[in-house]
Amino acid sequence: MDREDIDEAAILCKGLCLQHGYFAIENLDFELKKGYITGLIGRNGAGKTTLIKMIGNSIDREQGMIYYDGMVYNGHEVLVKKKISIVYSKPNINLNATPKNIACALDIIEPWFSYEYFSEKMFQLKLDDKMKLRKYSNGMLKKFMLILALSRRPEILILDEPTSEVDPVSRVEMLDMIQEFMEDENHTVLFSTHITSDLDKIADYVTMIQDGKILFSDEKESLKKQFSSGVNLPSIEEIMCRESLKGE
Template identity: 40%
Template sequence: MNKILEITNLCKSYKDFSLKDVNFSLERGYIMGFIGPNGAGKSTTIKLIMNLIKKDSGQIKIFGLDNRKSEISIKEKIGFVYDENHYYEDLTVQEMKSIISPFYSQWDENLFKKYAKDFGLPLKKQIKHLSKGMKMKFSLAIALSHNAELLIMDEPTSGLDPLIRSELLDVLQSLMQDEKKSVFFSTHITSDLDKIADYITLVNNGEVILSKTKDELFDEYCVVKGSKDHLKSDMDNIFIGLRENQFGFEALSQNKNKVIQYLGDSVIIEKPTLEDIMVFSTRRSDQHDPSY
């Protein structure tokens, strides 16, 4: 397997939060959705990947190289798109591009011009006057204009209108035609990943809950709905994040076949969304939700 990103036993502790033995990997030519509720550890993991903060233990390999020892050569081949704007607000798009481009030996000016045209970037406009969607498009144009092999995106669609989000997803899907490139897409907007992700890694409270292909998740997991009469003590191990109300229950199961075996057609079995899998899996500790 040709792994473009490999995280092994990664740990980082703060006073009130710890990232604990994080393990996952991403192969070339695929998009990984990195999901979890706010505060789950997504941004901390990305900062560690980018060597912006120091890990306590574990290993991070990008392109097969240690992310600290080979930091400069690695970052030459990484494109970044963040939720927050990190550019000089008083500069124009053209001026900011001219400052950034010399840092990349593989900068392709013609490619930038193409993306600027495709995205409708106003090159002479100050960055502070750009909409959030246009700032994201500028970040994406920069990230894609130096032949990056790994695109790392931290909440890129947060706060964007559906049309801009759809445009971004289209760009990422077209990018995947080049099987040498990969995308690591961190978000809490799971509906975006329903459309484009190949792999899903879910984190909660600093731990990896699951890391599988999206197809595996949809094949294995299901949402189960039924009356409380079907709830038995010996079935607790097949339900995740059980929610009850006066009308019945709703739960996630990781074993669709076992649900069918135990309950047959006496319950409703539905295909889950990624949001279902995230919400139910991260609320295991709150099995009975009176607000549901």
Template identity: 40%
Template sequence: MNAIEISNLKKNFEGFKLDISKFNVKKGYITGFIGPNGAGKTTTIKLIMNMLFKDEGTIKILGEEVDSDNINIKEKIGYVGETSGYLAESKLKHIKRMFCRFYKEWDENIYKKYIKKFLLDENKIYKELSSGEKRQFDLVIALSHHPKLIIMDEPTANLDPLVRNEFLEILQEHMENENVTVFYSTHITSDLDKAADYIALIFKGKIILYDEKDALIEKHSIVRGKRSLLTKETKTCLVSYKENLCGFEGLTNNKEEAYQVFGEEVIYDKVNLEDILMYYTRGGDNE
């Protein structure tokens, strides 16, 4: 069973249209959701969370269609975003006391374990926490009620690398102990290089790539060579490319085909997710 199933989803705004024909998030894995600002990441998440009304289509979570009155589904979702919605003037212990009442599966032992792990002081007021401490506390709350699905919208934005690494380590540790699915939206692709199992790339409201992360990395390659090698025929094996005074650099999604075209006359370099995001969405001279 998939954790999230989206079919023929449409949402129209002035100047922007979200149109996802089919997208399934596999249960038990971390799926990274990447794309440039304005691509539709947050809109998709708000529709999944029932924070926006869709124009068309269906969204199912753990086999049940999303519905504003479906308390059962809401209890199975943990959420961590750039903003939490917590009362900024409240102490952490008071926020916990209020939120734990909404979850039948609330686990005080898990809560205390991660509060201790992050060295959080429950007597502190939420607004006085650092950005890193806020995201840590948000994650603690999200993990403490045994969610089956954790949805994250830019959870590590503006955090330093050490806090981001600790955040990801706790998330992966929790997944090893619980049957959890993570849907992780971010523009910080280095986080997903380390943690993701699957990657979905959204651009201009449409999902243009979806595959296992390792498979995506394996079949793509950066190609570098002389400008004279760029012809009408050779350009067809590149997703996009850039030219400069010294030569060209492009991305291929078929290394074997690129080798047949360019042979040993170019350099082939390994890609990361940032390369894939950049070349598919920003393009180059042929955009």
């Protein structure tokens, strides 16, 4: 593995292995290209969340290496945490707290946190920062988590099913925020989802995972051309059908 390859990727995973009950990730390689939005697709249980948790050091991998803009996590924890914001599919914060309390706490412990951006977006998306999070609807909670992640001013934004169970209006607002984030060419996004129509609007690349293995990673437009319509990004079911025919 060349040092150049390590340095050029926003995140580079090499040889990741993990056994969790009946589910396994074996010798998985994955590259998140710097400066682009990559969609990570797959059916429920395919391994999307597990891969993201390994990248976020929420679960320990058994083997393999992960490079964050050329750095390993151990010894560079502060730099890596500053560089990356992750929004998990399930909130990992105290739902009895208010958004304002959480933002104030982050503003104290993270000098790079932008309370100004946080307040602006909360007002823009009509979210009450004094209401306890347990009273938020699912859509409100998803929007708040995205605002909080972006307020940390990361270079790399990782989102696990950010628009699932979100109403159409909220989905558009969230996609607009992600596109706004990408106006800085140094920014990178990994967007995990099973809703390929969202990726049709914003993604540059699409990577598919199934049973803990990467099936392919391709440019979105190239993937669209491989299907009969060539206009819209195909559904996961259509892609899986194509992959099964390949094996015949």
